[in-house]
Every structure is written in C-alpha cells, then in structure tokens.
Amino acid sequence: MSTNPIPKKLISMNIIPLLIASTLFIGCSGNHQKSDAYGNFEVIEVTISSEANGKILSLDIDAGQLVEAGAVIGYIDSTDLYLRKAFLKSQREAAASKIINIQAQVAVQIQQQNNILVDKDRVEKLLQDGAATTKQMDDINANLNLLNKQILATKTQENSVKKELVVYDRQIDQIEENIRKCKIVNPIAGTILNKYAEAGELTGNGKALYNIADLSEMDLRIYVSGDQIPDVRLGDKVEVLIDSDKKNNRSLEGIISWIASSAEFTPKTIQTKAERVNLVYAVKVKVQNDGSLKIGMPGEVNFLSSTK
Numbered sequence: 001m002s003t004n005p006i007p008k009k010l011i012s013m014n015i016i017p018l019l020i021a022s023t024l025f026i027g028c029s030g031n032h033q034k035s036d037a038y039g040n041f042e043v044i045e046v047t048i049s050s051e052a053n054g055k056i057l058s059l060d061i062d063a064g065q066l067v068e069a070g071a072v073i074g075y076i077d078s079t080d081l082y083l084r085k086a087f088l089k090s091q092r093e094a095a096a097s098k099i100i101n102i103q104a105q106v107a108v109q110i111q112q113q114n115n116i117l118v119d120k121d122r123v124e125k126l127l128q129d130g131a132a133t134t135k136q137m138d139d140i141n142a143n144l145n146l147l148n149k150q151i152l153a154t155k156t157q158e159n160s161v162k163k164e165l166v167v168y169d170r171q172i173d174q175i176e177e178n179i180r181k182c183k184i185v186n187p188i189a190g191t192i193l194n195k196y197a198e199a200g201e202l203t204g205n206g207k208a209l210y211n212i213a214d215l216s217e218m219d220l221r222i223y224v225s226g227d228q229i230p231d232v233r234l235g236d237k238v239e240v241l242i243d244s245d246k247k248n249n250r251s252l253e254g255i256i257s258w259i260a261s262s263a264e265f266t267p268k269t270i271q272t273k274a275e276r277v278n279l280v281y282a283v284k285v286k287v288q289n290d291g292s293l294k295i296g297m298p299g300e301v302n303f304l305s306s307t308k
C-alpha cells in the first residue's frame with residue numbers, strides 16, 4: 001500500500017499558526033509580579049467658612065493657587081459694625097462722665113462729715129462743762145449718721161456706673177471681635193481646591209467660601225488582607241508605584257502612617273467579586289508629593305519586608 005506524502009507547503013501553513021499561538025501563550029503565562037496592595041491618593045480637605053454676615057468686598061483666590069497660612073485673602077463689609085462701635089463708645093463716655101459728678105458729691109459730703117465731727121468734739125467738751133445739752137449731742141449724732149448713709153448711697157451709685165462701664169467695654173470688645181472676623185484669613189498653608197463664593201455676593205456665618213488642602217504630602221489609602229497585616233507596622237518604609245506611562249511605573253518612597261484597628265469588607269472599588277468578599281484592613285501610606293501626585297490617583301504598594 002502506498003502512502004501519499006503531505007505536501008511541504010501544507011505543513012508550513014499549519015505550523016506557522018501553531019508557533020504564533022504557542023508564543024502568545026508563553027508571553028501571557030509569564031511570571032508577572034503583582035504589587036502587595038492597591039489604593040488611591042487622598043488628602044485632608046479643610047473647608048473655610050465665613051465668620052461674619054454681609055457683602056463680600058473681596059476674595060482674592062483662585063482654584064489651584066498656593067496660599068500661605070495667615071494670609072489675608074478677602075474682606076466682608078463691616079460698616080454697620082463700625083457704626084455700632086462708635087455709638088457704644090459715645091454711650092460709654094457719657095456714663096464715664098457721671099463718675100466725675102459722683103466723686104465730686106462724695107467729696108462735698110466728706111467735707112460736711114468732717115465739719116460735723118469738729119462740732120461733735122466741741123459739744124462733747126461743752127457737755128462735760130455743763131455748757132451744752134444732751135439734745136445738742138443727739139442732733140449732731142443724728143446728722144452724722146444721716147450723712148454717713150448719704151455717702152454710702154453716693155458711693156453705691158459710683159460702683160453701679162463702673163459696672164455699667166464694664167458692660168460697655170465687653171460690648172465694644174465683642175464688636176471689635178466681629179470686625180476682626182470680617183477679615184478673611186487663610187488658616188493653613190496649602191492649595192485652593194474649590195472656590196464657592198465671589199466678591200459682591202452676600203455671605204452668612206458658617207457659609208462655605210472655599211476649601212484648601214496641603215498637597216505637599218499625600219496619603220495613599222490601601223487595603224491589606226489578614227495574612228499581610230502581621231508584617232505591616234507603623235513607620236515602615238514601603239515602595240509606592242505610580243503610572244509613569246502606559247507601560248511603565250515610577251517608584252516613590254512611602255511611610256506607613258496609620259493602620260485601622262478593625263477589619264472591614266473589601267471596598268467595591270476592588271474589581272473581582274472574590275476579593276470584595278474578603279475582610280481587609282485599611283492602611284495609610286504617607287508620600288512626599290513632588291507635584292506628580294493628584295487626589296484620587298491610583299497607586300500600588302510593595303512592602304519592602306515581604307517576600308513575593
């Protein structure tokens with residue numbers, strides 16, 4: 001029996017697809033090293049609100065602007081507060097003038113008291129010699145007691161006016177504090193993220209003006225599994241990977257700054273369902289921002305002490 005040989009051309013046409021398929025299989029099944037944990041970058045955002053009511057005269061900031069701590073970035077109209085302060089000062093001056101009159105009255109009454117005391121000494125000597133009567137002494141003592149009560153009442157009026165002055169001082173201090181709050185002062189150094197108000201708008205106490213965050217350091221929030229957590233310690237240095245281009249990563253140094261005290265279910269941002277049902281621990285890795293890190297950017301972490 002004769003066997004027909006397979007044509008060489010047919011053999012070559014069948015082998016080429018097999019070679020291509022095997023090459024792709026080898027490439028896809030290569031040893032691709034995965035990172036230990038994944039997450040997104042975040043920062044603490046601080047929302048700055050108005051401390052006063054009125055029209056915004058100026059708010060000199062824009063999103064993306066770097067602002068120093070303590071910088072005056074705007075003003076709220078405080079005309080009404082200045083007028084109330086001037087009115088309180090005039091009332092205080094009028095009340096303070098009463099003290100001068102009261103003190104003058106006390107001085108006159110004290111002088112009358114001294115005159116009565118001199119008369120009392122004279123009558124006492126005359127009474128010993130029999131040249132004065134007991135009624136004269138009783139009248140002098142009665143006048144002296146009456147004058148003492150008048151002096152006490154007048155000094156009470158003075159104390160009352162002094163307390164009134166203290167009330168005016170506290171009210172003026174309160175007005176000055178409200179005037180101070182009309183000056184919009186940025187509390188922390190950072191980058192303006194969003195601006196919620198503009199000059200010319202009316203604002204109120206507690207109304208948000210802008211929010212700001214310090215982007216010089218950012219936190220990469222990652223989630224590690226229960227079998228990884230024993231090797232994760234505060235202060236440990238880790239390798240942080242971010243996208244450099246479509247194919248390559250860039251390596252940064254990070255430090256573990258926070259570890260959750262209790263486990264939670266894997267966040268839904270993890271793609272596979274098998275990973276979502278696992279219990280994990282949230283961990284924050286602090287990374288110095290060279291300008292390339294953005295809020296919400298994904299990142300990967302390799303624990304330097306771990307074994308792949």
